[in-house]
Every structure is written in C-alpha cells, then in structure tokens.
Amino acid sequence: MNTVIHPPVIEIEKLWTRFGDHVVHQDLDLSVNQGEILALIGGSGSGKTTLLRQVIGLETPASGSVRVFGQDVGHANSEQMQALRHRWGMLFQHGALFSALTVFDNVALPMRELRSLPEDLIRDAVLQKLHMVGLSPANAQKMPADLSGGMVKRVSLARAIALEPELLFLDEPTAGLDPHLSDSFVELIQSLHQAMRLTVVMVTHDLDTIFALATQIAVLADRRVVVKDTPDKVVTFAHPFIEQYFLGDRGRRALAGMRATGGGSSST
C-alpha cells in the first residue's frame, strides 16, 4: 500500500483573470493531484486556454494564486520559472511548431535550451521521443508544412515530452483528427501516463477522449470551476451546461461507450 501523501501538483485559489473590463475567471479554485488525468471542459470562450496559460505563467492573475509543485507561479523569479518549465510540457491548441525548423529541431528545442546537453545525447533523445509518439526517424528531417495534421500533433507531443515532464498540459490534442487518429492518440497518452507516471491536464471537446482517458473532469462555467470530480459523478451534477453537454445524443453515446468498456474510471 502506498501511504505517501503528495501535496497537489496544481493548487489554484481564488483566481481572478481580467482582460480590461472582461472578467474571465472569478474566484476560481482548482486542485490537481499527482497521477490524475484531468479533462478540463467548458464552452468556447469560457477561459480554458487562459486557465492553462495562468498555470504555466503566461498570464498574470488579477488576484488569487496559482501554485505548481508548491511554487507560487505569480511570484516566481526567472530561475524558479525556468526550473518549473523543465518539469512540465505543453501542447498548445494550435500545434505551434516552428515552421522554419525541421521536426528534429522542433523536438530538440527544449533540450538545446538547457545548454548543458551534448548534441549526441540530444540526437538519441529526439529519436526516442519521436519513436514514443509513433514517428520513424525518416520524419525527423521533414518541415512542419510537409506534415499531416495528425503528425503535427504527434511532433508537438514529442516536443512537450522532450524533457520527460512530470506534468503535461494538452490543449485540444485530438481536435481536427479523424476518429482513427484520435483513438491512437488516446492510446499514446495512456501509455505515456503509465510509462512516465505523468499528471495530465487536458482541455478537450472530444467526449470519446474524455471518457477513455479522464480520471477526473473539471467543468469551467460561470467563470469558475463549478465541479471537479470523477466522470461518473460529474455527468450527474446539476448544472445547465453539464446537462446540455453530456445528455445530448453525443454525450449519451459516449457515456454508454464508457460504461461498456469501463474506461475513464481508473488510472492504472
């Protein structure tokens, strides 16, 4: 039995985010524990991407606090931020590969930024990460413009896991992928989760992905997290957004699929 109690990996307290007069988050609380695969859901424009950006220090809270690995992100100095950045990986919503760099150089970038790793070690690590996401070495010298949408996502994921992070952020990892590629992406995240003992925070609209992967769901509505719990608890939570989201035809189908396969209920 594992009796070690870990503090939350992410702890957000009373977070306010404003852009001018526009309040995106108001008194938002959320905590994410080690090993969770959290699906963050909410309507378009509800502030999901902005919340990830707050957690990784790309936005500044108007008030409240965001702690990651116990470190207050809003008050971290540049050295502390750098140390944090080495412990997490981020897959941005729109891929965000550098178009002028090859696949190899895109994945190598976070390693080269460390300025301490020899090139031969970087080479091995890049090829290993590409292999982990199902890409052969033959793809390494391709340019982003020559890749399919699914391949761009895989390369972005390879870059996000380049430094073997403890914490992985995925913003719409399966958006725009056909169902077959979405399924293999789900398997990929599952195997990474097991191999690397990751904590995963994933924004997604894809109900199949949510029910296949998520051990917890957090619902962003009314400018805050209205509920964060296991999928089976969240789907029955009384809130107009949740009812509309899960109890439409799309939601019922995905839910039936989860219950049939037992997906989403365990992190092992």
Ligand SMILES: Nc1ncnc2c1ncn2[C@@H]1O[C@H](COP(=O)(O)OP(=O)(O)OP(=O)(O)O)[C@@H](O)[C@H]1O
């Ligand atoms: N830099 C910014 N300046 C001004 N407003 C912003 C900025 N970034 C985000 N917003 C606004 O904050 C709100 C939340 O945006 P965000 O991108 O977080 O939504 P989202 O939940 O990720 O939506 P989607 O599902 O469409 O990706 C939107 O109204 C958006 O216009």
Ligand SMILES: [Mg+2]
């Ligand atoms: Mg977004």
